[in-house]
Amino acid sequence: MPLQTVLAVIVLWLAIALLGIAFARNLRIVAKILFPLGAAGALVLAAAGFAATLGGTASLVLPLGLPDLPFHLRIDALSGFFLLLLGSVSAGVSVFASGYLRPGEGNAPGLQCLYYHVFLASMALVLVANDAYAFMVFWETMALSSYFLVVSDHAKAEIRSAGFLYILIAHVGAVAILLCFGVLQGGTGDYSFDAMRKVALTPFWGTIAFALALAGFGAKAGIVPLHVWLPEAHPAAPSPASALMSAVMLKTAVYGFLRVMFDLMGTQIWWWGVIVLAVGLATALYGVIFSAVQSDMKRLLAWSSIENIGFIFAGAGLAITFRAYEMRSLAALALTAMLYHSLNHGFFKSLLFLATGSVLHATRERSLGKLGGLIHRMPWVAWLALVGTLAIAGVPPLNGFVSEWLLLQAFLFTPGLPQNYLNMFIPVATAVVVLAAALAGYVMVKFYGVVFLGRPREEKLVDAHDAGPWEKAGLLWLAAGCVILGLLPVSVIDVIDQVNRQLLGQGLGNSSNWLFLAPIKPERSSYSPLLFLAVVALVVLATWYLVRHFYHGRVRRGPAWDCGFPFQTARMQDSAEGFGQPVRQVFEPFFRMRRELPSPEDRAPRYRVTVEDHLWHWLYLPIGRVTEFASTLVNKLQQGRISVYLLYSFLTLIVLLFLVR
Amino acid sequence: MLTIAGIAAQLTELMLAVLLAPLFTGWVNMCRAWMQNKSAPPLLTPYRVLLKLFNKEPVLAQNASPLFRITPYIIFGCMCLAAAIVPTLDINLPFNAAADAIALVGLFALARVFMSLAAMDIGTAFGTLGARREMMIGFLAEPALLMVLFTASLISGSTSLSSIVGQLGRMELMIYPSLAFAGVAFTMVSLAENARIPVDNPATHLELTMIHEAMLLEYSGRHLALMEWAASLKLFAYSCIGIALFVPFGIADGGNWLGILISLPVLAVKLAAGGFLLALIESVSAKMRIFRAPEFLGTAFLLAVLAMLIHFLLES
Numbered sequence: 001m002p003l004q005t006v007l008a009v010i011v012l013w014l015a016i017a018l019l020g021i022a023f024a025r026n027l028r029i030v031a032k033i034l035f036p037l038g039a040a041g042a043l044v045l046a047a048a049g050f051a052a053t054l055g056g057t058a059s060l061v062l063p064l065g066l067p068d069l070p071f072h073l074r075i076d077a078l079s080g081f082f083l084l085l086l087g088s089v090s091a092g093v094s095v096f097a098s099g100y101l102r103p104g105e106g107n108a109p110g111l112q113c114l115y116y117h118v119f120l121a122s123m124a125l126v127l128v129a130n131d132a133y134a135f136m137v138f139w140e141t142m143a144l145s146s147y148f149l150v151v152s153d154h155a156k157a158e159i160r161s162a163g164f165l166y167i168l169i170a171h172v173g174a175v176a177i178l179l180c181f182g183v184l185q186g187g188t189g190d191y192s193f194d195a196m197r198k199v200a201l202t203p204f205w206g207t208i209a210f211a212l213a214l215a216g217f218g219a220k221a222g223i224v225p226l227h228v229w230l231p232e233a234h235p236a237a238p239s240p241a242s243a244l245m246s247a248v249m250l251k252t253a254v255y256g257f258l259r260v261m262f263d264l265m266g267t268q269i270w271w272w273g274v275i276v277l278a279v280g281l282a283t284a285l286y287g288v289i290f291s292a293v294q295s296d297m298k299r300l301l302a303w304s305s306i307e308n309i310g311f312i313f314a315g316a317g318l319a320i321t322f323r324a325y326e327m328r329s330l331a332a333l334a335l336t337a338m339l340y341h342s343l344n345h346g347f348f349k350s351l352l353f354l355a356t357g358s359v360l361h362a363t364r365e366r367s368l369g370k371l372g373g374l375i376h377r378m379p380w381v382a383w384l385a386l387v388g389t390l391a392i393a394g395v396p397p398l399n400g401f402v403s404e405w406l407l408l409q410a411f412l413f414t415p416g417l418p419q420n421y422l423n424m425f426i427p428v429a430t431a432v433v434v435l436a437a438a439l440a441g442y443v444m445v446k447f448y449g450v451v452f453l454g455r456p457r458e459e460k461l462v463d464a465h466d467a468g469p470w471e472k473a474g475l476l477w478l479a480a481g482c483v484i485l486g487l488l489p490v491s492v493i494d495v496i497d498q499v500n501r502q503l504l505g506q507g508l509g510n511s512s513n514w515l516f517l518a519p520i521k522p523e524r525s526s527y528s529p530l531l532f533l534a535v536v537a538l539v540v541l542a543t544w545y546l547v548r549h550f551y552h553g554r555v556r557r558g559p560a561w562d563c564g565f566p567f568q569t570a571r572m573q574d575s576a577e578g579f580g581q582p583v584r585q586v587f588e589p590f591f592r593m594r595r596e597l598p599s600p601e602d603r604a605p606r607y608r609v610t611v612e613d614h615l616w617h618w619l620y621l622p623i624g625r626v627t628e629f630a631s632t633l634v635n636k637l638q639q640g641r642i643s644v645y646l647l648y649s650f651l652t653l654i655v656l657l658f659l660v661r
Numbered sequence: 662m663l664t665i666a667g668i669a670a671q672l673t674e675l676m677l678a679v680l681l682a683p684l685f686t687g688w689v690n691m692c693r694a695w696m697q698n699k700s701a702p703p704l705l706t707p708y709r710v711l712l713k714l715f716n717k718e719p720v721l722a723q724n725a726s727p728l729f730r731i732t733p734y735i736i737f738g739c740m741c742l743a744a745a746i747v748p749t750l751d752i753n754l755p756f757n758a759a760a761d762a763i764a765l766v767g768l769f770a771l772a773r774v775f776m777s778l779a780a781m782d783i784g785t786a787f788g789t790l791g792a793r794r795e796m797m798i799g800f801l802a803e804p805a806l807l808m809v810l811f812t813a814s815l816i817s818g819s820t821s822l823s824s825i826v827g828q829l830g831r832m833e834l835m836i837y838p839s840l841a842f843a844g845v846a847f848t849m850v851s852l853a854e855n856a857r858i859p860v861d862n863p864a865t866h867l868e869l870t871m872i873h874e875a876m877l878l879e880y881s882g883r884h885l886a887l888m889e890w891a892a893s894l895k896l897f898a899y900s901c902i903g904i905a906l907f908v909p910f911g912i913a914d915g916g917n918w919l920g921i922l923i924s925l926p927v928l929a930v931k932l933a934a935g936g937f938l939l940a941l942i943e944s945v946s947a948k949m950r951i952f953r954a955p956e957f958l959g960t961a962f963l964l965a966v967l968a969m970l971i972h973f974l975l976e977s
Contacts, residue, residue, distance in 0.1 A: 394770070405767070412820060441796065441799065449782075527761060551716060555720075560723070563787060572786040586797070586955050
């Protein structure tokens with residue numbers, strides 16, 4: 001039944017997409033009817049995904065596609081979990097989008113509705129595809145529909161080039177995935193996933209398939225060094241689209257990687273996990289360090305997505321290594337951590353992207369250095385964004401902390417691996433996780449403090465208005481998700497455990513009661529967010545009451561003191577660049593930095609610092625130059641005279657005749 | 662786990678921590694004054710300061726948001742929970758299961774995030790400067806602190822603080838080289854986290870060098886009192902973590918009142934010695950430039966990593 005429900009939702013979304021074209025210029029119908037309808041469909045999809053994690057697998061053959069090559073679909077716990085993520089996150093995003101669409105921004109609302117819902121439908125189809133052909137078709141549909149969302153505001157040149165970079169890397173990744181499936185079918189010529197599950201690859205071909213899967217899905221997920229498209233494409237898209245891309249589309253890549261590594265491929269080698277772990281940790285650190293020096297709020301969030309993808313891949317790496325050594329309960333712990341983090345990231349990242357969308361609409365400003373003090377003007381957005389900020393900063397009792405906690409536990413459990421070196425270095429590698437997590441706190445304080453706190457840095461911010469009811473509802477839904485996922489980890493892990501059982505044959509189990517999260521053994525480690533919150537809240541209330549009771553509740557308002565300095569202006573607050581300065585200094589080797597410092601005598605001083613990615617200059621520009629050089633060589637063949645082209649045809653014919661003779 | 666006796670013991674410990682924390686701060690100030698050949702302020706001065714601040718009327722900046730006003734309460738609540746989950750008098754306390762060593766670090770991070778946000782709320786130059794520096798110290802100190810706690814938890818096979826302390830307390834009295842390294846690293850981290858010399862100076866009046874104090878500049882009255890009290894509680898909690906990890910002897914195990922009664926004077930002696938040591942460190946070292954702090958905390962981090970490696974090489 002869940003599979004039929006999923007298909008029904010997909011049909012609904014496609015119908016909404018078509019209706020969007022029919023009412024292309026009618027904002028009322030598109031925003032107030034079609035998008036909420038899509039959100040309702042998303043909720044049904046989430047319910048179907050949840051049901052799929054509980055029930056067994058179901059499969060279906062859809063007589064579409066090429067003759068003799070129908071689409072095979074299948075739903076199981078793994079796809080159910082990601083459908084749950086897709087449905088629950090996109091419900092909030094769609095509701096938000098109802099209030100977000102404005103006339104005169106980018107494409108016509110109906111077109112946006114088309115791309116948006118085709119994007120949603122293709123993501124759902126990717127999650128239920130059960131053969132390589134269907135998977136690739138849906139995967140490409142997803143890439144193309146999201147490309148059109150990215151270039152929605154295509155009048156701007158930088159948005160077009162961001163879209164180009166995105167589609168380029170998406171296709172490099174897609175080629176790798178295609179080749180990976182080619183290896184996985186193992187010479188049988190049967191590209192259905194059911195056939196691939198039966199193939200036993202040799203370690204050599206297994207390694208090739210692993211490398212292709214890591215590169216292909218990694219390109220979509222944004223692991224270093226294939227991350228460059230992410231900070232360009234996410235800010236370019238309208239906010240609901242950035243939210244979906246960051247929160248859900250990156251997770252389809254995670255899903256694909258898990259599907260290949262844990263389901264389709266029978267071969268397992270321990271050092272694959274080590275490579276994934278190393279790549280994941282490098283990605284996490286790289287992402288968060290760059291995130292700290294950004295001064296565009298959406299770009300900052302995009303880099304932070306790279307960091308979170310790094311955490312997710314680090315967890316996957318640990319799970320692969322543990323499984324290769326048949327330590328299934330520990331593999332379940334690592335897998336739980338990464339799946340939990342995927343879900344968490346879906347919620348808090350979409351919440352923050354949407355909040356930046358509201359800020360963008362209210363102020364027309366994306367640069368951190370021109371915002372500030374919005375907590376007074378837009379209290380709803382500010383307080384809901386605070387939930388997302390705390391969640392992503394990884395502080396208890398919200399959801400980001402739970403998955404970080406699980407990931408750290410997985411790292412700490414490594415002693416016991418048969419490899420001595422791994423035993424020693426994986427706990428030390430924990431330091432990278434902790435450093436990245438602590439830096440994430442820094443980044444989020446910068447983001448929230450500069451945008452919402454302090455005093456408005458520009459005059460026009462005084463007119464900023466709070467979000468409308470639809471936007472508030474969407475934000476509220478996602479913020480509630482962050483809180484619930486943070487407070488009830490045991491129930492969430494019960495759902496994730498179904499995925500563990502499917503992929504590993506063993507669940508994590510919780511050895512304590514519903515109040516305490518205690519994987520493996522309660523005396524080893526336990527954490528209870530509800531008790532945590534209860535104690536802090538009780539102390540806060542008791543203190544508040546006692547202070548009022550024994551002293552007084554009087555308060556006087558006056559000008560800010562600032563050590564008695566009377567001439568303070570809003571420009572004296574830290575700018576985004578100023579707040580990032582410690583990170584620029586401490587992690588200097590990571591950046592390609594150019595500073596322009598004015599001399600002391602300069603009458604019109606200009607201070608400028610540009611921070612760029614080394615990898616762009618070391619990897620991408622050389623490849624670009626080589627490609628350009630090769631194309632000039634090829635260009636020499638084209639003389640523009642018909643006689644030359646006829647000569648080519650003639651020579652080709654001669655060569656072919658010679659060959660087939 | 663959640664028995665009446667357990668909760669009673671837990672509340673006793675929490676109340677003791679809340680009430681004694683300013684006394685500990687007073688003791689450290691007293692020792693420092695002695696060492697610097699000054700006449701020492703009375704031991705009870707911190708209480709008088711708190712009393713005075715509670716009675717005063719707080720002055721809020723005109724553009725202070727509600728976030729600014731609730732932050733002192735939240736930070737005070739965080740520090741109370743921190744003091745409650747660190748095993749000071751007894752190991753078997755009910756709140757111990759609510760948060761382990763990782764959650765303890767998360768708890769300090771929560772307090773730090775709120776304090777920095779509140780410092781940025783008014784929008785003054787010094788506030789944002791303090792917030793930025795505090796977050797920098799935070800991301801440098803947090804990995805080192807967790808590596809210290811991880812070393813201890815690898816030795817005891819658990820991240821739960823009560824299991825760690827129980828395990829370490831039951832061990833035969835022998836020197837663990839890994840714990841020695843971890844101890845040095847922990848001392849360095851605690852100096853940084855509690856805004857002590859050489860990273861920050863709690864007694865400074867020079868705004869440009871401030872970290873912690875710069876964030877409190879806009880606070881007054883009861884809000885400032887709660888912030889100060891929370892800072893004392895943080896120092897107290899850190900000292901108790903140090904005691905619990907590195908000199909865990911004499912902490913009661915099993916939740917009987919007699920054990921708690923015995924462990925109370927033991928704790929007092931250990932805290933007095935710890936406070937003296939802190940004052941000594943503060944008196945013999947000079948405040949560093951802010952950008953020397955990464956080197957200082959990097960050293961602490963390396964020592965903690967060494968401790969972990971030594972544990973693997975020599976002790977397992």
